Amino acid sequence: MPACLGTTFRTGGGTEMQVSASWNRRLAIVAAAYLVVMAGSLADLSGPAAAQQSPTSSERIWTSLKGDVFGDRPILADTGLVRIEAPKRAQDAAVVPVDVYIDPAKAPDGVKSVTMIIDVNPSPVAATFQIGKEAGVTHLSTRVRVDDYSYLRAIAETQGGELHMSQTFVKASGGCSAPAVKNTDEALASMGRMKLRQFAPAAGETAGNAPELQLMIRHPNNSGLQRDPLTQYFIPAHFIQNFSISQGDRLILAMEGGISISEDPNFRFDFAPGAGSEIRVEATDTEGKVFRDQWPLEAAGL
Amino acid sequence: MRTDLFRRRLVTGFACIGAGAAMPCCLPHQALAANHQNFALSEIADGVFAFRGKNELMTPGNEGAICNLGLVVGDEAAAVIDSGGSLVQARAFIAAISEVTPKPVRFLINTHMHPDHIFGNAAFRDIGATVIGHKNLPRALEARGAFYLRNYRSQLGEALMEGIEIVPPAQLVADRAEFDLGGRVLHLRAWKAAHTDNDLTVYDAATGTLFTGDLVFMEHLPTLDGSLLGWIRQMDALAAIDAQRVVPGHGPIAADWPEALEAQRRYFEVLAGDIRQAITEGRPLAETVKTAGRSEASNWALFDEYNERNATAAYAELEWE
Missing domain, CATH: 3.60.15.10 (Ribonuclease Z/Hydroxyacylglutathione hydrolase-like)
Incomplete structure (x- = not known):
């Protein structure tokens, strides 16, 4: 077990920032995918007993989705280079833990990126993580919303441009757990607060012998698929659309993401620390708010 | 009663x-x-x-x-x-x-x-x-x-x-x-x-x-x-x-x-205590929720149906303390 070295709280500022071209492209993908899924849902509602998605219907959505995300590039399945893990049943639909592992033996130079997909969600492309060169990220955990029975997929792109996929099927939560914000007032009141935890490598452990970082950002990460009860207008989506974590000028991890990432986005990953410089984080949400902070790299054990 | x-x-x-x-x-x-x-x-x-x-x-x-x-x-x-x-x-x-x-x-x-x-x-x-x-x-x-x-x-x-x-x-x-x-x-x-x-x-x-x-x-x-x-x-x-x-x-x-509150008060204390300890030790959510609150299992109906979900929500909340 890695020992926790410490925690620092910060609050982000709020300056304007331009929306990137890549973001516009992603919005288009997300919107296209959403229409696909909505069409599927409407068909389900009109059918007699087709409320729940199955592996087959999840796969069907993926088949129509993958071209939008990856074009006609071949995707290698189950090579062992990438592995995704999630609980077989989502306990809390709003907070489903997901782990992605990269096998260093099969990707000695690391991977360029990992794309996380949840087939049946309104926004199936949960996130694309860009991994810095020699950042040493081999394990990444986050938390996602899962709306229905669905495959969760991780597609890793190697330095050579190959795509490798791993998938796991997650059953939706039973009972009244919905993929929605639990405490909306609190989420809005504390929005932008950031926390970085640093974990030293555990002594004597064979696996996981790299230090870890955990980035936490307070944000409702709202879907925008709800109407305002008073005005009946749809509430605009409001979520963290990207962040980057660097040490000095060296990128460790960057993300472009959407509403399938749980409220209070949370990312934990191992990394290969360089000498010296502090850890810097910059995150942007869909209202153009920028949250920035930096923390000293805690020397002990690193 | x-x-x-x-x-x-x-x-x-x-x-x-x-x-x-x-x-x-x-x-x-x-x-x-x-x-x-x-x-x-x-x-x-x-x-x-x-x-x-x-x-x-x-x-x-x-x-x-x-x-x-x-x-x-x-x-x-x-x-x-x-x-x-x-x-x-x-x-x-x-x-x-x-x-x-x-x-x-x-x-x-x-x-x-x-x-x-x-x-x-x-x-x-x-x-x-x-x-x-x-x-x-x-x-x-x-x-x-x-x-x-x-x-x-x-x-x-x-x-x-x-x-x-x-x-x-x-x-x-x-x-x-x-x-x-x-x-x-x-x-x-x-x-x-x-x-x-x-x-x-x-x-x-x-x-x-x-x-x-x-x-x-x-x-x-x-x-x-x-x-x-x-x-x-x-x-x-x-x-x-x-x-x-x-x-x-x-x-x-x-x-x-207010005696009716006693059982749930105790459950919340056990659940929060287990999770706070896990967070302090750096144990991740996915692992923690499998064990947190378990000692309360025999006191409740539907424990297996809901405890892990409660632990998940509680972990995500208590992490911000």
Whole structure:
């Protein structure tokens, strides 16, 4: 077990920032995918007993989705280079833990990126993580919303441009757990607060012998698929659309993401620390708010 | 538990039977009504009635009747506390009400957003009741309603889901409000995020009966869909209410107060303690939720169904302390 070295709280500022071209492209993908899924849902509602998605219907959505995300590039399945893990049943639909592992033996130079997909969600492309060169990220955990029975997929792109996929099927939560914000007032009141935890490598452990970082950002990460009860207008989506974590000028991890990432986005990953410089984080949400902070790299054990 | 509170009549209704041909429910649901279980409404204090839900998940077999429901009858009108987990249950409730009082059901009070408490709303709206809820209830239903309707089709079955609508409250309570039933006033209180972020309690001053909704669970494991810290923090204020008896959201329909809070207080302490320790040690969420709170397993019904989910929500919250 890695020992926790410490925690620092910060609050982000709020300056304007331009929306990137890549973001516009992603919005288009997300919107296209959403229409696909909505069409599927409407068909389900009109059918007699087709409320729940199955592996087959999840796969069907993926088949129509993958071209939008990856074009006609071949995707290698189950090579062992990438592995995704999630609980077989989502306990809390709003907070489903997901782990992605990269096998260093099969990707000695690391991977360029990992794309996380949840087939049946309104926004199936949960996130694309860009991994810095020699950042040493081999394990990444986050938390996602899962709306229905669905495959969760991780597609890793190697330095050579190959795509490798791993998938796991997650059953939706039973009972009244919905993929929605639990405490909306609190989420809005504390929005932008950031926390970085640093974990030293555990002594004597064979696996996981790299230090870890955990980035936490307070944000409702709202879907925008709800109407305002008073005005009946749809509430605009409001979520963290990207962040980057660097040490000095060296990128460790960057993300472009959407509403399938749980409220209070949370990312934990191992990394290969360089000498010296502090850890810097910059995150942007869909209202153009920028949250920035930096923390000293805690020397002990690193 | 004071058994002397259970006096007089035990009123039994059947879905649609006794409700007369005017009840629209009889048309589409005859098949279900035929094998419907008794809907037992017990008078727990003068003019105060309660239905006891089963400690189960909502299923076709129990017709969604898993939470406690209430009825308070004044000189002029009656108020219902929660509408039940299906229209079939709500209509059986309405039939049972007509057996105990000719007064109109003027108010339906929703204690919070969950399907077992609100899926029967349309039946009460259709008999002219005004739906009352916490000021956050419309927002919560807007965010979840479509999911509930879709998700419960497989759990309750198409037949029971037929006609169920998400009916938001027409009248909102931001802090406190009073509703007069004629010679009897109900005191409603909106709480900060706890079980959910839209919890409402109902206090009948005439008998000192407190309907807590799911702010109090007994027997049935509490479920967390709001804020564990908020729930713990507000339990003292809840306990300070000078009630003679409490009707919890789940469990017995009349219990001593504030002793009724003891079991859930202990569960929350164990759960929060286990999770705080894991967070301090750097153990990740996925691993922690498998063990946190386990020592409480034998004290609760539905522990395996809900504990891991509670632990997940609690971990995500306590990580920010």
